[in-house]
Amino acid sequence: MDTIGLVKGMGMEGYHGKGTGTNRLKLCRVGPTTVRQQDCFKPPSSLRTVHLNKLLGKAHELLHTGLAKSSRKTYVAGKRRHFNFCKLVGKKPIPTTECTLTLFGTHLATSNTSLRTIKVYLAAVRHMHVCKGLHKQFNYQVTPRLQLILRGIKKRQAGRRFTKPCLPIIIPIPRSIKTALSKEAPSYDSTTFWAMCCLAFFGFLRVSEFTIPAENSYDSSSHLPLGDIAVDNRTKPRLLQLFLKQSKTDPYKQGTKVYMGTTDSTVCPVKAVLSYLQKRSTRPGPLFVTEKGKGWTRSTFCARLKSVLHKLKLDNNCYNTHSFRIGAATSASLAQLPDDHIQMLGRWRSNAFQQYIRPPPKELAKLSKTIVTGHHPRARTV
Structure with a gap:
């Protein structure tokens, strides 16, 4: 650092020259340019410490x-x-x-x-x-x-099972659930549960995408609210649109639109959801709420599902909330939908969807005849 000039009367404390009444201002030569040292002034160590601690806290966050x-x-x-x-x-x-x-x-x-x-x-x-x-x-x-x-x-550990089996809920089971619910006394709870089942199946949804983790944990920025569902026509709706703000494959909250249409059968997501919305109040909050206005939690939906499956004399230990997503992929495969369509419907970004296709043993047994005759059975219809 070179001293290249004198400036009188600057009053720069800490940069006083030796001469009386004269303050010496040093200039720093940085490369081809010259910068005054007052512009390079370092803040007190206490201020630097506070700023550094803030940055460290932000980095930790x-x-x-x-x-x-x-x-x-x-x-x-x-x-x-x-x-x-x-x-x-x-x-x-x-x-x-x-x-x-x-x-x-x-x-x-x-x-x-x-x-x-x-x-x-x-x-x-x-x-x-x-x-x-x-x-x-x-x-x-x-x-x-x-x-x-x-x-x-x-x-x-080969051959050992550490997790419970998760069987798919393929299309005959939703029909049976609908039949079982129709035998009960009509209630708001049954209508809500049936709408959730249809939405989970036809939307290839994860349970976290249409329920909340626990009571009083609803967050409109990540959970599914009432305002994020829409239809194409109010008088004769044929299409249902669901907007997911966040999902497992969308951690940065770019948002994903899920589309479902009418099926012209007893198992129809559009009919089921609209029937529920006619009974639900217009109060903002989670899409699926109880009569008291509390959001449906994952545990509540799972308990209701196992209860209905038990009535159907199915082993409810082999089914859970993810069975709808697995069943949707399996049913789509049995209906001979192309792989890219299945991947798109389930919002998979890789070939991981193939692990979700789990045909029942009866469907696999039919392939023996197909190998001999060379004639593939007709696609299943919903």
């Missing part, structure tokens, strides 16, 4: 928001298991080592934890390192030996 809410909940469980294990064996939880990870995975396997959950918990440990800026140290610990241990766990 963004790190928290960068992970989906469901993933955060799962990762909290994984991190807790990791810390408890490290405390048990006297290992340092972070930064971790390959030995600690292999022992942790083995400990989970011996605790009757599925390989899928083990991988999620390891991802939680990695996320913990990423948030601390130690992702490189963690990546160095994911060695071929750890991969071999995970493969060994997979072989040991």
